[in-house]
Amino acid sequence: MHSELSPAVAWSQRVAVAALLGLIALGLAWELWLAPTGSGMLALKVLPLTIPLAGLLKRRLYTYRWVSLVIWLYFIEGVVRASGDGGLSARLALAEIALCLVLFTACTVHVHWRVRRHPEGTA
Template identity: 65%
Template sequence: MPASTPETAANLPDLVTPAAAGAAAQYSRWLAVAALLGLILLCLAWELWLAPLRPGGSWLVLKALPLCLPLAGLLKHRMYTYRWLSLLVWLYFVEGVVRAWGDAAPSRWCALAEVALCLLLFAACVLHIRGRQRAVAPASKPVAAAS
């Protein structure tokens, strides 16, 4: 594989680190990591201790496993991870809304916390993606089409 030149790296949004993209991208990165960790911990605590469906925990604790996959990508600045995580988080949002509507009080509060964390994670992912794309936009100039 040939060595990456500065021109090549500037044209690929995945290679622009949050440090090069600015303070907003760094802030949104840490916000996304914090929201994802909070969502993982909430899923574990919810199904094991706070409001399990059965005493001793339930199999719904396994819903935290898919959330562990994107954590490495967020920590390694992978733009693709932010993109697909912003779609994955809507599954957890829907689960939170459904369970907030239909579950009893202890589980309802956990579901509302899940909804809030999902919205925070989505907003952080979108802000991070936009910040990194803006950092690339001035470097790549569109070529005028020949008529």
């Protein structure tokens, strides 16, 4: 089904999955243990991040494309909380921003190299 992966595609997949898992872990730790805001209901924000995991692992091009768009919602949350919160919460928000940028970069590299290698099968 899949031909041999180029190093850029394989690298980008590993980085994207790692960044996504990092965002999930960060979101849970942040809202449940490190700097919770109330009853912990904000931890539910990580649920949408679990949806694309299977698609990233299976290298579904569509998943990489839409993750690179949806991740900006989490980036915006990080920016708002980094500028509005203080202390540990602000530092966690900076980590969220960094993970979002890593995930976005990995997804766009993945799409770029896949489209470049097989442009006819990517529509």
